[in-house]
Amino acid sequence: MHDVVDSLGRRFHATDAATSANDRSQLQAAVDAVDLDTPGVGNAEALREVDALYADNAVWFHHPSYVAHLNCPVAVPAVAAEAMLAAINTSVDTYDQSEVATLMERRLIDWTCGHLGFDGGDGIFTSGGTQSNLQALFLARENVMAGLVGDGGSDPATRPGATTRPDLLSRLRILATDQAHFSVSRAAFLLGLDAEAVVTVPTDTSGRMNAEALNATLLAIEANDQIPMAVVATAGTTDLGVIDPLEPIGEACAAANVWLHVDAAYGGGLLWAPARAHLLDGIGRATSVTIDFHKTFFQPVSSSALLIRDACLFAPTIHHHDYLNPEAEAQSHEAEPNQVDKSLQTTRRFDALKLWTTLRARGANEIGSMLDTVCDLAADVRQLLEGQADFEVLGASDLSTVLFRFTPATAGVEACDELVPMIRRVLFRSGRAAVARTTIDGRPWLKLTLLNPDTSIDDITAVLDLVRATGHGILAGRHITTEGGAA
Template sequence: MRESLCHSNLVKRDAVLVNGMYLNGPTLDIKTTYKFVEDAVSLILDEAVRKGTDILEKVCEWQPPEKLKEILDLELREGGEPHSKILKRCQDVIRYSVKTGHPHFFNQLYAGMDPYSLVGRFIIETTNPSLYTYEVAPVFVLTEDAVLRKMMEFVGWQEEGDGIFSPGGSISNMYAVNVARYHRCPDIKEQGLSAVPRLVLFTSQECHYSVTKAAAFLGIGTKNVYAVSSDERGKMIPAELEKQVLRAKAEGACPFMVNATSGTTVLGAFDPLDEIANICQTHNLWLHVDACWGGAALLSRRHRHLLKGIQRANSVAWNPHKMLTAGLQCCAFMVRDKTGLLQRCHSARASYLFQQDKFYDMNYDTGDKSIQCSRKPDSFKFWLLWKAVGTYGLEERVNKAIALARYLAVEIQRREGFRLLMEPEYANVCFWYIPPSLRKMPESKEFWEKIHNVAPLIKERMMKKGSMMIGYQPHGGRANFFRQIVISPQLGRADMDFVLDEIDKLGKDL
């Protein structure tokens, strides 16, 4: 059947109707949609990039959930909306989102907006590749390989190794547990948990929660994650690790892995890797280093000593989206092994993707090393950033962030009403604010109970005002304290002063 028709604002001649659908021509009006993209990009650049990084703008425009649902009109309907209305929705989404690129966003272990990685993200989204085979993502397969090789060089693996980018540091740590287990018990891949003894892994009490989650997810069991005591600065105590390993052996269990942390989430502590590596060597344990936060220090000649001994690790997780501002998400998992361990552990040899008779070198088909199928080329934005600023530029970012953290710590000690938890080793600055009403009160249980309520109240006020965002938490027996994270290369001394001035302004009447 042939007829003229008007469909989706297009006039189509000689259209063919099959199963109730006209097959000639596109469903969308290309010119109209291109104009929409142009308008949307202009809006994004103005609202998210320019205003989102402007110190005079708010970090967030707070709305409670029910009110925000009403503003955004979240219901999905049968009919579409005109482009003008969709653009307004885009504007509202940006308006009511937290501006993580704002200079005064200190809430998480990532912050700032790097222009080069941002452009890298634009390219990734517009080319929309999936990183499983060279044939569909040739450029991105090669850039991932180049980035991994360079990162392994800074880890100190002279003969390199192997690696893959994962969707988050938590998944990198899960990779580590899975690969370490496979390395110890290769039969588990085919025979399952029935083929292995009771496995035990060790990690500090300050480690990231993803280690326990990995044990639960992989069937190891959370009770088989033995927490090793840390010292007052949050570092794993090697002698306590040794005791826990011997305890597991005495119980008839099979110790197989130690997770060490380089840059803990709260205190920014670095475990003593050389001493831990000695214990792992003695007991034949896989050593994984979670350097998701602290790995950036490897790029600094001034601060890489914090990770002394990392070259002895069997695997390393490192997130360039944190200190190096490569943009969420950008997370590398690397193994020192060069025998194809990642491939053997995870491969399924899907014949529709990894054909053995391709016309190019199939070693570049890296997808079978991954637990994913579809995988975004997260390394590309870091590659573009690294190309733009060079290793020296990245090093400068690390050095400046740590220097600003030290400046902030000095100011905290100098100012009345502020108390430092401990001298920062990295870019985590932990401190209490003591309002004027409590400054002459004896440090009793009641005093600390009152201090415990201060940080949440100030956090509420700063969020509603939109002036900045800083995290807080209790720790062990300590009352709630602020955890200021210094990352963004946009920051200067005035921003550190602003933080303390603003907290004092928001909390002096408490």
């Protein structure tokens, strides 16, 4: 353990590039060259081997030229907690496997619910936002179906669910914008909903859900004899980094008696950000909320949570088994707090320990201030780009993403479109910088996702200079002209 820590310490100190710059074929050959069926080589040699194979070729999220995806540098206390929980190997599915670990996780859930305004709420830690969103929509489906066909009580064998009425299942609809995370559509598929189950709600010019259009969409769904299962609002869209107007959306959902799920995987950390907490006003109206602490709380993957406004809404997840959480014991006033009752997972890591340790070491306000710092940096970068003639910038983020394009006067619109994936690929393969790319309304854009509070405007200026130089190099090599297209 000490050897690994020392080696990593040296690497973090000396790393001078975001990626290894090794060709994928080289990496594949190095992986394939390891014979996994030979006798063991011993601890020291095995660790030296994985240091050379993995650590030497890792993507380094702490490096200032890594500005691609929603990957954050991690708080050191959380790394120490990670080693502790891995070594002890607690599973927090039942109390007799975890004891105080279950109590600590439940305390963190209560703490988070308190900040959301969920009095009497509950929650569970998950592997990530995709799982949190899936479980939220599963709970929405089951609770809505139970309300439609009658409540069968707490026994899973008698409780009505989606499979009992396929005619109703096919009518369920999820409302979300085209900026919602792809996990919403995936969840609809996994939950057996109709192919047209996800209904797109129009957005305003900034990419936020239009609350008036939501009201109209809800009315149209009911007029078509369909059933609004849930509305998914996004607090921090992946591409634009904007937050849907939660207060009016909450009012619309309350008036229509519709489950409101807020996907705050990206923006949930704003609850503790001194300068931006107000951007989440209205989140307390939600029925369920996703928060990824491994994004804006600087935690190692994985550390996500699903929070529910009313604890009783977790009932559809409950399944009793004699060897795990016997129903007879669950009825006792001394029942053990078995969290498998609320989780889609059985064996589950004590990931909450990382967040607990970080909170005690750094404090929630300091973590929130770090999030304000990266959001401030995004605003500064956007202002910088707007002042440069050979760059185009799109929109304004509530969080820390910046969408931009290299648009020199020597290249036409189509040529600039072609440059986006090429610039991203050349920079990544060179190891000099890692930027992302996406498409908005049919047009490709480069994307900066800023999640490192130690990154400066000078660091980002250096990345932009690399983008500019790479773009000019591609133009020179391919003879792309103002008319667009490659000669």
